Amino acid sequence: MSLEIKICGLSTPETLEAALEAGADMVGMVFFARSPRHLDLARAAGLAAQVRGRAQIVALSVDADDAALAGIVAAIHPDLLQLHGAEDPARIRAIRARFGLPVMKAIGIGGAQDLAVLPAYAAAADRLLLDAKPPKDAVLPGGNGVAFDWNLLTGPNLAGLDLTRPFMLSGGLDPDNVGAAVRLIQPGGVDVSSGVERAPGIKDPDRIAAFVRAAREASALAASGPADPARPSPARETRPS
Numbered sequence: 001m002s003l004e005i006k007i008c009g010l011s012t013p014e015t016l017e018a019a020l021e022a023g024a025d026m027v028g029m030v031f032f033a034r035s036p037r038h039l040d041l042a043r044a045a046g047l048a049a050q051v052r053g054r055a056q057i058v059a060l061s062v063d064a065d066d067a068a069l070a071g072i073v074a075a076i077h078p079d080l081l082q083l084h085g086a087e088d089p090a091r092i093r094a095i096r097a098r099f100g101l102p103v104m105k106a107i108g109i110g111g112a113q114d115l116a117v118l119p120a121y122a123a124a125a126d127r128l129l130l131d132a133k134p135p136k137d138a139v140l141p142g143g144n145g146v147a148f149d150w151n152l153l154t155g156p157n158l159a160g161l162d163l164t165r166p167f168m169l170s171g172g173l174d175p176d177n178v179g180a181a182v183r184l185i186q187p188g189g190v191d192v193s194s195g196v197e198r199a200p201g202i203k204d205p206d207r208i209a210a211f212v213r214a215a216r217e218a219s220a221l222a223a224s225g226p227a228d229p230a231r232p233s234p235a236r237e238t239r240p241s
């Protein structure tokens with residue numbers, strides 16, 4: 001299975017085009033008013049029209065209620081809903097049922113203890129996004145450009161987890177470190193926002209291209225031999241189909 005690459009927090013036609021031309025599989029649009037990447041629905045609809053049929057459209061929200069989600073879905077017809085708040089497995093199931101769309105749940109990882117919740121979330125969501133926990137003083141629950149210890153996701157720590165679909169890795173990835181992350185973890189996908197920006201909320205086309213290139217090169221290399229012999233390759237799945 002080939003590595004899926006998501007560029008999150010795109011907000012202009014130019015940077016969106018850079019992500020699509022670089023070969024991103026997924027593009028993320030942020031609906032969270034406190035974020036410098038926040039999009040209003042009209043702007044998002046225009047960007048979605050530019051993407052349709054070229055990559056998957058991911059709508060990111062944070063503890064959004066049904067009315068807010070309905071507005072987002074009607075405006076951009078996303079392929080995937082990314083939930084980046086404190087949505088529990090019951091809420092994820094309710095959202096999947098109500099909107100008939102696959103859900104990717106972001107889970108903050110700070111230590112081995114955070115892995116315990118993964119099976120419950122994997123059973124409810126279509127995908128998991130394993131992200132860093134936000135720093136204590138952070139305004140945003142994600143998109144903070146901080147990484148967690150990737151070694152938490154190597155063989156012994158994942159051994160007891162019933163994961164049956166590829167997860168995406170995120171948090172502090174950038175063009176310089178994504179190769180090492182892919183070779184070590186062999187995730188199903190990688191997701192980046194801050195690491196391809198020149199300032200908060202301002203994406204850099206060159207960094208987007210460099211990120212995609214580095215991730216693809218590392219994925220090809222990893223496919224020729226797993227870095228962690230205790231771990232099946234590619235990364236295991238997180239939900240029965």
Ligand SMILES: O=C(O)c1ccccc1NCC(=O)[C@H](O)[C@H](O)COP(=O)(O)O
Pocket residue numbers: 008009030032035036037038060062084129131140141142143144145146170171172173191192193194195
């Ligand atoms: O990007 C935002 O502004 C944002 C706001 C609220 C919740 C999540 C948000 N972003 C999440 C992401 O962009 C990524 O899924 C992930 O957290 C990685 O971000 P980064 O560490 O900046 O690459």
